[in-house]
Amino acid sequence: MTPDDDPRPVEPEPPLPSDCCNSGCPICVHDLYAEQLQHYREQLAAWKQRHPEEPL
Structure with missing residues (x-):
């Protein structure tokens, strides 16, 4: 899998x-942002596991 595919x-x-x-x-915009940020961090951690060779 390449970074272009993922x-x-x-x-x-x-x-x-x-x-x-x-x-x-x-539901404040800050609450929504905190949820989005948590989701992003989880997705980024999973992505880093799939692409350990990619620079941070």
Whole structure:
């Protein structure tokens, strides 16, 4: 498998300060970002296992 067939995961963009309304939403943009970041880290760890020769 080549990196072209299995591209490295892309880190999610953090929310901008203006993206949060600071009104205590049940699901805040910061919560969503934290979930996306965790998923990215898991996907990246699995990708690194499949591509140990690729630079970090």
